[in-house]
Amino acid sequence: MVKKIILGLLLLWVSVALFGCSSGGYPMVSQGLQMRGNAPWTTTTVGSSKTSQTVNITIKDVTTPEGSEPAFVGSNGVGSAVLFTVKAGTQIQVVINNQDSMPHTFTVGNLSISESIAPLAVTKFKLFVSSPGTYSWNCEVPCGDWVMNHIGYMKGSFNVVG
Ligand SMILES: [Cu+2]
Numbered sequence: 001m002v003k004k005i006i007l008g009l010l011l012l013w014v015s016v017a018l019f020g021c022s023s024g025g026y027p028m029v030s031q032g033l034q035m036r037g038n039a040p041w042t043t044t045t046v047g048s049s050k051t052s053q054t055v056n057i058t059i060k061d062v063t064t065p066e067g068s069e070p071a072f073v074g075s076n077g078v079g080s081a082v083l084f085t086v087k088a089g090t091q092i093q094v095v096i097n098n099q100d101s102m103p104h105t106f107t108v109g110n111l112s113i114s115e116s117i118a119p120l121a122v123t124k125f126k127l128f129v130s131s132p133g134t135y136s137w138n139c140e141v142p143c144g145d146w147v148m149n150h151i152g153y154m155k156g157s158f159n160v161v162g
Helices: 002-023 025-038
Strands: 051-064 067-073 082-087 091-098 104-108 113-117 121-128 133-138 155-161
Touching: 051 082, 067 104, 091 104, 091 113, 113 121
Parallel strands: 051 091, 082 155
Antiparallel strands: 051 067, 091 121, 104 113, 104 133, 133 155
């Protein structure tokens, strides 16, 4: 009898604990996405180890003339030719939140950089560009005819200013 009461209290406690978690359901789900993203964290260190700027990019489905396709979206918004602007000679932390179920790459031919971006994960890497200029980037994973052929979606540029 005592055991049954203890068991009952235990079950009650467990359900309260579970309910407590699920009541904050949405934040926990998004936190879960972040945590999965820590696994493929990649760090490419070039030059100084100081990070002085952070660039946040999201890869998500956007509306195109050929339907919904994934695209890189930076602070300038969907379809912007310039994904981001950073200062030359500083260590930049790039944080790419890939909300798409496909992998992508952030490839910059002129800098010999090609970062793999895992699906449904946050990938972070460091970027250091010594010379100011406009650099072209693209994704090398076949991820949509329209977005791969239009600037501001799966290819574009970023500015490095002096
Ligand atoms: Cu892609």
